[in-house]
Amino acid sequence: MAYRPGGALATKIHMKHIAVATTEGYASRPGGAQAELLAEVNKHESERNLQLVLEEFRNYQEGVLPAGPGARSLTEFFAGIDTQLDAASATAPKTQRNDRDVLNLLTKRANVLHLGPANYCWFTDPSRALCLKLAGTPTADRPLIGMCDSARCPQATHHPGHRPVWAEHADRTKIFIGQLGTTRKTERTRLQADYDRALRVVAEIDAASTTDEESA
Template sequence: MLAAKIHLKHVSIVTTEGYAASPGGSQAKFMAEVSAEEQARNKNLTPAAFRDYQNGIRPAGPGARDLIDHFESVDEEILAMQASSPGTRPGDEEVIQLLARRAKTLRLGIANYCWFADPSRALCLILAGTPGSDKPLVGMCDSARCPQATHHGGHRPVWASSAQNKKVFIAKIGRGQRDEKARLQKELDRDLRVLSEIDAATGTAA
């Protein structure tokens, strides 16, 4: 499922960059269809992340605190709705509506969720020098540092695979390639830190 979602996001990026100079006709229709698919996907992923939060499974990553704060505010709204109508509980559609604004900001990274709520805080745009852009640059994403990125349990296999591959590469590096080894070790340390944070947040730490 994650691979399919990543593929959908990749298609969106490629088509946007490829057709930006010549919009219209079938190209515009295709982009509208991709956008509709993304919106439908986000309506499912955001409530799923919220349900995880309600079950004690927290997000990790630099943007985790902001997302948790938002989920806490939604929880408060749900409690207020229940208090105003004793004996009733908001249905799924009502919860989805409460989460709708946040869902619209969701973009999929390679191994993270990008909550693109404030372009001026997006690390990819800051690095590219385009903080006013209305789309994130997923190819430049560094989710371990971006304040709008979160990591969830479903992202763990990607980070684990990345860490394992780096361990293999590091073991094969000769003594004369100290700079390359140091670079990969730094990236491995980052991967292991992200894995540790995911495990701690989701309650799967050993």
């Protein structure tokens, strides 16, 4: 009914909805309020991702590097951007490179950024995504963040903002280990491995975040 001419209004009356937007949501009607909301959400997400990538690029320039399996790839990308900016400055020494110029160069990487609770996922190659391999869906066009194992996935990175999450996880896991009885060896082994991983991630973040001035 909703897809017929004038159907949205007819369906609203039939379903006794207060607003047409509610009917459009139920019908998933293209071009309705639902589509407008989704477009607005996607726009805000794109802007947020650009700002996050810019912040990490500025951190890279200050010597604060990413950590995690995907750190090398991201660092190489930032190095390439830095080289392009240096080359542009050399040919036009009087030109001031503003954030918009940098954002234009970072846009492609921002488009593949997905936020995890304790990592950034740079979904540049679905065939390398560990979550898709585990789920058996290697051709999916989005990562499965809920299945992310960022300590092993080659497209995941950890940054200083993720440190509190990993540190808290390590503290809680340590408490759970201390509460286990001596007979629960299997559970203790699993939790110990999880605890060791969390400590390793925290140590890697700390090491990558140490600038030359701090280590001097």
